[in-house]
Amino acid sequence: MWPNSSDAPFLLTGFLGLEMIHHWISIPFFVIYFSIIVGNGTLLFIIWSDHSLHEPMYYFLAVLASMDLGMTLTTMPTVLGVLVLNQREIVHGACFIQSYFIHSLAIVESGVLLAMSYDRFVAICTPLHYNSILTNSRVMKMALGALLRGFVSIVPPIMPLFWFPYCHSHVLSHAFCLHQDVMKLACADITFNLIYPVVLVALTFFLDALIIIFSYVLILKKVMGIASGEERKKSLNTCVSHISCVLVFYITVIGLTFIHRFGKNAPHVVHITMSYVYFLFPPFMNPIIYSIKTKQIQRSILRLLSKHSRT
Numbered sequence: 001m002w003p004n005s006s007d008a009p010f011l012l013t014g015f016l017g018l019e020m021i022h023h024w025i026s027i028p029f030f031v032i033y034f035s036i037i038v039g040n041g042t043l044l045f046i047i048w049s050d051h052s053l054h055e056p057m058y059y060f061l062a063v064l065a066s067m068d069l070g071m072t073l074t075t076m077p078t079v080l081g082v083l084v085l086n087q088r089e090i091v092h093g094a095c096f097i098q099s100y101f102i103h104s105l106a107i108v109e110s111g112v113l114l115a116m117s118y119d120r121f122v123a124i125c126t127p128l129h130y131n132s133i134l135t136n137s138r139v140m141k142m143a144l145g146a147l148l149r150g151f152v153s154i155v156p157p158i159m160p161l162f163w164f165p166y167c168h169s170h171v172l173s174h175a176f177c178l179h180q181d182v183m184k185l186a187c188a189d190i191t192f193n194l195i196y197p198v199v200l201v202a203l204t205f206f207l208d209a210l211i212i213i214f215s216y217v218l219i220l221k222k223v224m225g226i227a228s229g230e231e232r233k234k235s236l237n238t239c240v241s242h243i244s245c246v247l248v249f250y251i252t253v254i255g256l257t258f259i260h261r262f263g264k265n266a267p268h269v270v271h272i273t274m275s276y277v278y279f280l281f282p283p284f285m286n287p288i289i290y291s292i293k294t295k296q297i298q299r300s301i302l303r304l305l306s307k308h309s310r311t
Contacts, residue, residue: 005245006283010090010182011171016084016268032280033080036072039287040065042301050300056134060116061290063143064245067109068283074101075176075279082175094179096161102279103179105144106253107200109282110208111146113246117212118142120239125222155202157183157196163190173268174275209250216243241293248285252278 014022043065047053078098081087090098122133157179163187172181183193217241226232256278259271290297 008166009091009164010177012078012082012090012177013171013173014175015087015272018269019086022083022086022206028286029079029083032284033072036068036161036280036283036287039291040069040072043287043290043297044069045301046297046300046304050180050303053296053300056139057116057119058296059139060112060119060143063146064109064112064116064286064289068286069277071105072283073107074098074105074137078177079175079276083155088178092162092166095182096158098200099161099177099179099182099310100154100158102176103158105151106150107153107204108146108150109249110205111149112143113242113249113296115142115146116242117215117246120242121215121290123217123238124219124235126255149204153200157193157200160188160190160193161186164190174272176279180273204266205250224282237293241290242295244289245282245286247287249282252281267302278279 018025019216044062047058047062048063078087078090119134123130126133161179161182164183165188166185167187168185170185172178172185174181179193179197183190191216216239221233223232226235249291256274259274289302292298
């Protein structure tokens with residue numbers, strides 16, 4: 001038995017009270033993880049191999065798929081480890097690194113969705129200048145900006161975790177490490193770690209959502225000014241996939257936030273389930289949305305399947 005000291009590893013937690021059926025719960029998790037890897041991996045392969053998809057919108061989609069894969073590969077080892085092998089112990093360093101990637105990838109995804117909304121804004125509001133505005137160089141800078149914002153902004157609250165003493169309980173609430181979960185176990189002044197994330201969320205998720213909403217107000221205004229009903233429908237159809245992904249991402253973010261803030265009396269299983277929905281639902285749904293709603297992606301998938309069937 002590990003002593004209750006700073007050197008003791010943290011203990012991950014699966015579904016409390018359902019430990020006896022963890023191996024059964026692991027089956028849908030394995031199916032979902034497998035689907036996410038196949039779906040997003042297929043999207044990346046199609047965008048890379050089909051030159052007709054070498055356009056700004058699909059470049060951003062490739063970054064989005066990469067972030068979804070990253071989030072999946074970050075949480076999958078510990079989640080399946082707890083559910084399948086009952087492997088609950090995780091050393092501090094691995095826990096903090098996992099927490100870093102979980103939070104940074106979420107911020108990157110928000111930034112990519114914002115970049116995709118700008119792509120749709122330019123495509124509909126200034127179509128004649130689309131190629132001159134969204135050059136490959138500018139697209140790369142936007143993607144790099146989203147990556148840097150996510151990976152750099154999370155460093156300040158994660159670094160103190162490495163030197164905090166941990167003399168309280170070492171039991172975490174989830175089968176993965178979250179910053180807000182770990183910092184509560186520290187026997188130190190965590191004021192900065194309490195305030196910084198609130199400011200960061202306001203300047204990233206909240207601000208991104210406001211800008212996306214504003215961009216779609218301008219897009220809708222522009223589309224309503226188009227005389228032809230057929231042209232209006234065609235313009236809006238190019239936004240359906242992105243709007244769907246935005247709704248999936250931000251609704252799960254808002255749902256998780258409300259559960260954490262106002263659902264203190266809710267059963268523990270509700271908190272845990274909502275956390276898994278947040279981490280698994282967007283990566284699972286994004287490839288499906290783009291496969292169903294984007295004709296170019298559909299054609300590329302059909303070409304890929306027909307090519308394999310001939311061989």
